[in-house]
Amino acid sequence: REKVEMTKEQRALMKAIVDAYNRHQIPQDVAKKLLQEQYSAEENFLLLTEMATSQVQVLVEFTKNIPGFLSLDREDQIALLKGSTVEAMFLRSAQVFSRKMPNGHTVVLEERIRKSGIPDEFMTPMFNFYKSIGELHMVQEEQAILTAITILMPDRPYVKDHQAVERLQETMLNVLRKLCVLQHPQEQQYFARLLGRLTELRTLSHYHAEMLTSWKMNDHKFTPLLCEIWDVQ
Numbered sequence: 001r002e003k004v005e006m007t008k009e010q011r012a013l014m015k016a017i018v019d020a021y022n023r024h025q026i027p028q029d030v031a032k033k034l035l036q037e038q039y040s041a042e043e044n045f046l047l048l049t050e051m052a053t054s055q056v057q058v059l060v061e062f063t064k065n066i067p068g069f070l071s072l073d074r075e076d077q078i079a080l081l082k083g084s085t086v087e088a089m090f091l092r093s094a095q096v097f098s099r100k101m102p103n104g105h106t107v108v109l110e111e112r113i114r115k116s117g118i119p120d121e122f123m124t125p126m127f128n129f130y131k132s133i134g135e136l137h138m139v140q141e142e143q144a145i146l147t148a149i150t151i152l153m154p155d156r157p158y159v160k161d162h163q164a165v166e167r168l169q170e171t172m173l174n175v176l177r178k179l180c181v182l183q184h185p186q187e188q189q190y191f192a193r194l195l196g197r198l199t200e201l202r203t204l205s206h207y208h209a210e211m212l213t214s215w216k217m218n219d220h221k222f223t224p225l226l227c228e229i230w231d232v233q
């Protein structure tokens, strides 16, 4: 097989995305709260809401650092963010689980998610997704670029300049394809398996819309930022 090499531009692009991905993380004091606060469905829901809000802020900062994103049409930038936040958050929380967070955070986090008023029918697909992401053993570069690819999805609702987004996403897909060959030379189909996870993400985001409705019915409150980005009244 021909030797796969990344061009100078592709290496620079990957570095920019990985640096942005590492620079923006949930602040430690928010993550630490996982271990401190007591266990009640209410308390768990509030903690998860706080983490979700913090995660959205992290995602917005990461997205702004994706080369080319800020030169997109302003309204398309908003449409991409609104359309991809839930998927990017499922991806991030899955990576957090598979990374086995320090000192038992993972166990506590799973416990709180399981006891936060999320209906059981969504719990199974969510934790199956976490498992399927964990089994991929993605390297950090793959996680960062896959997140950028999820955000730069041209077919999100209300995106006007489809092509401009497609061009950016295509550049990322080319980098990811080479990266997968370089990082997982034994697995021919690794790149295809990664993209298959993006399909699973779509299904999860449909479940998530129903989760929001059921939380709203039980009169759960969200933060202004989550209401804004998830169109919750």
Ligand SMILES: Cc1cc(OCc2c(-c3c(Cl)cncc3Cl)noc2C(C)C)ccc1-c1ccc2c(C(=O)O)cn(C)c2c1
Residues within 6 Å of the ligand: 025, 026, 031, 034, 045, 048, 049, 051, 052, 053, 055, 086, 089, 090, 092, 093, 096, 105, 109, 113, 222, 226
């Ligand atoms: C793990 C989680 C959940 C979360 O959202 C919690 C929610 C979700 C929901 C659910 Cl449960 C699962 N996946 C995606 C969604 Cl979006 N849906 O609604 C809510 C709230 C509003 C109740 C938001 C953020 C994190 C999260 C992300 C990154 C890190 C992280 C690091 O990067 O180092 C360290 N910690 C402790 C993290 C926690």
